[in-house]
Amino acid sequence: QVQLVESGGGLVQAGGSLRLSCVASGRPFSIPVMGWFRQAPGKEREFVAVIDWSGGSTNYADSVKGRFTISRDNAKNTAYLQMNSLKPEDTAVYYCAAARGYALGRGPTDMDYWGKGTSVTVSS
Numbered sequence: 001q002v003q004l005v006e007s008g009g010g011l012v013q014a015g016g017s018l019r020l021s022c023v024a025s026g027r028p029f030s031i032p033v034m035g036w037f038r039q040a041p042g043k044e045r046e047f048v049a050v051i052d053w054s055g056g057s058t059n060y061a062d063s064v065k066g067r068f069t070i071s072r073d074n075a076k077n078t079a080y081l082q083m084n085s086l087k088p089e090d091t092a093v094y095y096c097a098a099a100r101g102y103a104l105g106r107g108p109t110d111m112d113y114w115g116k117g118t119s120v121t122v123s124s
Contacts, residue, residue, distance in 0.1 A: 001026055002113040004096045009118030012086055016122070020081040022096030022115060033099040034072055034079040037108060038092035038120075045095065047106040049081060059104045064090075086122045093117040 008020040024031060035050035049060045049070035058070055069082040079096060097111035105111070 002031060002098055004098060004113055004115035006094065006096045006115045006118040009094060009120045011121045011123065014086060014088055014122055014124045016086050017082070017084045018086065018120060020083065020094055020096075020118060020120075022079040022081075024077045024079075024098060024113075030074075031098040031100065031113075032102045033104060034070075035097045035099070035104075035111065036070060036079075036081045036094055037097055037111075038090075038094045039117075040092040043092075045108050047108075048094070050104045050106070051079065052102070052104060057104060059106065061106075083120070086120075088122045088124050091120060091122050093119050 003026045004024050006022050032053040036048040037045050038048050039045040047061050051058045051070045051072050055072050067085045072079040095117045096115040098113040100112050
């Protein structure tokens with residue numbers, strides 16, 4: 001079973017930056033797709049970004065496009081989410097996710113494994 005552990009969340013001022021990390025372990029096979037989702041209190045979990053196995057293909061939610069960058073380092077079994085120009089609306093618990101398939105799905109049901117989340121709070 002694949003385990004995902006996020007880190008890097010915290011409290012930042014609007015306009016600031018954070019980099020989230022997601023370390024995968026215990027995986028029985030390589031994970032073609034990794035991604036990030038977020039969930040604010042009272043809201044549904046929403047797609048943020050996904051990346052394929054090579055790092056050559058990415059997909060972003062419109063709300064974060066141009067501000068967030070997803071990347072991965074397969075040698076370290078780690079995915080990253082660089083978040084710049086943060087806004088208060090970015091406040092949420094951010095979840096790392098992974099899929100066994102190769103499609104860059106944008107829905108939570110497209111993912112097979114989930115981390116426990118890391119909290120990001122952006123103050124104005």
